[in-house]
Amino acid sequence: MAAGGEARGWQIRVRGLVQGVGFRPHVWHLAQQAGLSGEVLNDAEGVLIRLAATREAAEALAAALRASAPPLARIDAAEIAPCARPEGAGFRIVASRAGAPRAAVTPDAATCPDCLAEIADPANRRFAYAFTNCTNCGPRLSITRAVPYDRANTSMAAFEMCPACRGEYENPADRRFHAQPNACPDCGPRLWLRAADGAAMPGEALEEAARLLRAGRIVAIKGLGGWQLAVDATDEAAVSRLRALKHRPHKPLALMAAGLDDIRRHCHVSAAEAKALASPAAPIVLLGRRTGGAALPEALAPGIDRLGFMLAATPLHHLLMARLEGPIVLTSGNASGDPQITDDEEARALLGGVADAFLGHDRAVVHRVDDSVVQMTALGPQVLRHGRGLAPAPLILHRGFGDLPPVLAMGGDIKNAFCLMGEGRAMLSPHIGDMATARARRDLARRLGFMRALFAARPERIAVDAHPGYFASRLGREMAAAEGLEVVEVQHHHAHVAATMAAAGLPPDAPPVLGVVLDGLGWGADGTIWGGEFLRADFSGFTRLAHFAPVPMPGGDAASREPWRNLLAHLHHAFGAEETARLIAEGGGPGLSRLSEKPCKSVLQMIDKGLNAPPASSAGRLFDAVAAALGLCFDRQSHEGQAAMRLQALAERAPDGGGGYPVSLGEALDWKPLWQAIIADLRRGTRREVIAARFHHGLAAAVAGTAARLARDHGLGAVVPCGGVFQNAYFLARVVSELEKQGLDIIRAPGVPVNDGGLALGQAAIGCCSPP
Numbered sequence: 180m181a182a183g184g185e186a187r188g189w190q191i192r193v194r195g196l197v198q199g200v201g202f203r204p205h206v207w208h209l210a211q212q213a214g215l216s217g218e219v220l221n222d223a224e225g226v227l228i229r230l231a232a233t234r235e236a237a238e239a240l241a242a243a244l245r246a247s248a249p250p251l252a253r254i255d256a257a258e259i260a261p262c263a264r265p266e267g268a269g270f271r272i273v274a275s276r277a278g279a280p281r282a283a284v285t286p287d288a289a290t291c292p293d294c295l296a297e298i299a300d301p302a303n304r305r306f307a308y309a310f311t312n313c314t315n316c317g318p319r320l321s322i323t324r325a326v327p328y329d330r331a332n333t334s335m336a337a338f339e340m341c342p343a344c345r346g347e348y349e350n351p352a353d354r355r356f357h358a359q360p361n362a363c364p365d366c367g368p369r370l371w372l373r374a375a376d377g378a379a380m381p382g383e384a385l386e387e388a389a390r391l392l393r394a395g396r397i398v399a400i401k402g403l404g405g406w407q408l409a410v411d412a413t414d415e416a417a418v419s420r421l422r423a424l425k426h427r428p429h430k431p432l433a434l435m436a437a438g439l440d441d442i443r444r445h446c447h448v449s450a451a452e453a454k455a456l457a458s459p460a461a462p463i464v465l466l467g468r469r470t471g472g473a474a475l476p477e478a479l480a481p482g483i484d485r486l487g488f489m490l491a492a493t494p495l496h497h498l499l500m501a502r503l504e505g506p507i508v509l510t511s512g513n514a515s516g517d518p519q520i521t522d523d524e525e526a527r528a529l530l531g532g533v534a535d536a537f538l539g540h541d542r543a544v545v546h547r548v549d550d551s552v553v554q555m556t557a558l559g560p561q562v563l564r565h566g567r568g569l570a571p572a573p574l575i576l577h578r579g580f581g582d583l584p585p586v587l588a589m590g591g592d593i594k595n596a597f598c599l600m601g602e603g604r605a606m607l608s609p610h611i612g613d614m615a616t617a618r619a620r621r622d623l624a625r626r627l628g629f630m631r632a633l634f635a636a637r638p639e640r641i642a643v644d645a646h647p648g649y650f651a652s653r654l655g656r657e658m659a660a661a662e663g664l665e666v667v668e669v670q671h672h673h674a675h676v677a678a679t680m681a682a683a684g685l686p687p688d689a690p691p692v693l694g695v696v697l698d699g700l701g702w703g704a705d706g707t708i709w710g711g712e713f714l715r716a717d718f719s720g721f722t723r724l725a726h727f728a729p730v731p732m733p734g735g736d737a738a739s740r741e742p743w744r745n746l747l748a749h750l751h752h753a754f755g756a757e758e759t760a761r762l763i764a765e766g767g768g769p770g771l772s773r774l775s776e777k778p779c780k781s782v783l784q785m786i787d788k789g790l791n792a793p794p795a796s797s798a799g800r801l802f803d804a805v806a807a808a809l810g811l812c813f814d815r816q817s818h819e820g821q822a823a824m825r826l827q828a829l830a831e832r833a834p835d836g837g838g839g840y841p842v843s844l845g846e847a848l849d850w851k852p853l854w855q856a857i858i859a860d861l862r863r864g865t866r867r868e869v870i871a872a873r874f875h876h877g878l879a880a881a882v883a884g885t886a887a888r889l890a891r892d893h894g895l896g897a898v899v900p901c902g903g904v905f906q907n908a909y910f911l912a913r914v915v916s917e918l919e920k921q922g923l924d925i926i927r928a929p930g931v932p933v934n935d936g937g938l939a940l941g942q943a944a945i946g947c948c949s950p951p
Contacts, residue, residue, distance in 0.1 A: 188264030195255035201314030404548030406512030460568025642946030671701025678941030682928030699799030710797030768861030769810025839877025883917030
């Protein structure tokens with residue numbers, strides 16, 4: 180025992196990601212090395228260590244824990260306090276205690292190198308076993324029913340450990356000590372392969388599944404967080420068949436490869452991108468296609484020069500990929516717009532007309548968890564979808580949030596995720612998705628109830644988006660009425676700014692920042708549609724300083740789906756009805772010429788009369804209009820952001836250099852000079868790639884210039900770029916470059932989506948800070 184005073188009772192309360200990650204055996208090893216007596220246990224708050232030691236020895240152990248946590252652990256706090264002196268000699272790991280849950284549930288983690296070596300070793304008892312795991316990897320959230328995270332509270336409770344696994348589980352020196360999903364071929368989950376009609380298929384499941392994929396068939400696979408659909412990514416006919424059966428004509432498809440070298444055959448991979456791919460989260464990473472690399476079908480991502488690749492995250496996927504020669508498409512098993520399926524019978528009923536075979540197993544998926552998606556940008560890693568491997572790790576907020584009221588925030592109706600905030604932490608849920616279908620809405624309600632029960636969340640307020648038509652907001656109001664809770668309505672773009680501020684660790688009383696919020700649409704404080712906003716904002720409120728000029732959206736929601744409507748509206752706004760008619764008659768470029776095929780006269784009358792043509796300061800609709808002028812997705816977008824993504828891809832193909840189009844600056848940024856320049860270039864026959872690049876450059880200069888002027892005029896030293904338009908890495912890079920030239924600080928939040936997937940975090944932070 181360390182010297183330095185009389186031994187007495189001391190406890191170390193450890194909070195953070197400390198359950199299910201080998202933390203207790205790690206404590207046991209350190210205590211043994213230090214010759215300490217005491218005990219360690221899991222409880223509802225995290226990990227509790229009790230020592231018979233001096234204060235100095237307790238402090239030394241806490242310091243050692245902070246310096247050498249297990250790979251998947253994250254220590255948020257290690258607090259030392261006196262306690263009753265534990266009885267007995269030696270150091271023990273004791274049974275978990277129940278209580279009101281406050282401990283974090285750890286995200287699912289990709290297979291570690293040690294487990295990979297075991298499944299590849301013919302002499303190992305877990306050779307080729309698809310459910311191998313240890314305390315450093317494997318399922319966590321996806322199998323958890325309650326906390327503390329013990330086997331009895333997971334879907335592994337159905338599998339009784341064999342003597343060999345039990346020995347590992349009970350040995351503190353073993354890396355599987357208290358690994359709750361621990362299993363082997365003798366006692367754990369088992370694979371099966373069935374035909375679409377449910378009949379068992381002959382042969383070894385993985386070998387037969389691989390054979391079917393090589394033959395161009397579609398195989399449904401039960402992954403870590405739900406069912407997936409797989410085809411050979413090099414087989415254009417198979418990819419096209421999957422798209423047709425899934426009714427997903429253009430949206431990019433995710434790919435899985437066996438290793439980094441396999442990905443490098445098709446894409447450029449930077450050091451940062453390789454690190455993300457190989458991380459325990461194992462997300463999908465957006466990568467630039469390699470020119471002249473191994474050919475992959477254009478149908479994987481039509482019109483886009485980036486591919487979303489991931490590495491295998493489970494032994495099942497590793498074993499399958501080892502039996503194949505190239506990458507596979509691996510997309511969620513669901514009808515388009517619906518949540519990913521987790522139930523086996525539901526999968527067979529809903530996917531039976533799509534998949535030729537089902538590769539499944541008998542371990543239940545408790546929580547649906549979609550794959551996370553990230554990309555590298557000028558501001559570092561950017562999360563596009565917050566899912567497997569990232570959620571539900573809590574975000575530690577500035578300590579000033581610790582005493583504020585607990586809040587449940589509902590998010591929006593696009594890319595929905597909700598947030599539980601309290602005691603200085605925020606738990607942003609895994610990606611739930613769009614609220615466009617009844618199945619998606621039921622899924623949100625179910626998962627809200629489940630996660631609130633799992634975390635014993637008792638909010639005092641419910642924060643909702645101010646949009647009167649959002650389902651998530653309506654559900655939040657209904658819950659508040661049923662439970663007698665206060666409702667806090669939060670303006671959409673204010674929430675975007677607050678999400679970044681909270682994730683960046685700013686305090687509740689932080690000085691105002693300049694939020695530059697560019698997205699598709701959000702309900703404005705004046706009852707109109709906003710989407711191109713410059714806000715002076717803090718957690719307690721905001722002021723609109725400038726915005727994009729409002730342009731009608733003829734047909735309302737139809738304008739979000741049909742880019743030609745936005746092109747017509749922008750031309751009318753810039754030039755008036757008579758000049759627009761002349762431009763259409765004269766043609767020029769693929770977009771203007773095709774407008775003559777559309778019912779422009781009746782649509783222009785809608786605009787003039789204000790019939791179903793709400794004005795919107797939307798940045799997203801501006802991108803759609805320019806894309807339509809270039810003939811991109813002119814008639815219709817089959818998925819959100821398609822036109823803007825293709826416009827970005829064109830810009831990225833343009834030669835370096837060249838200026839941007841002019842924009843009329845002021846309190847409302849106006850587009851007439853921009854459209855005059857675009858039309859002139861179209862009539863000169865300028866390449867579409869050059870026009871796309873000039874649009875990006877000009878808009879970036881206008882946005883950054885406006886931000887610099889407003890920051891100077893209003894004494895704001897920091898800028899927060901946020902909103903879905905900033906998922907465009909090409910545009911973001913140019914805005915960042917211009918802002919840095921102006922000497923402005925840029926606040927970033929790499930762990931939270933800039934799109935509506937992060938909206939709930941901002942709602943929660945504002946809800947906490949709102950007066951009663």
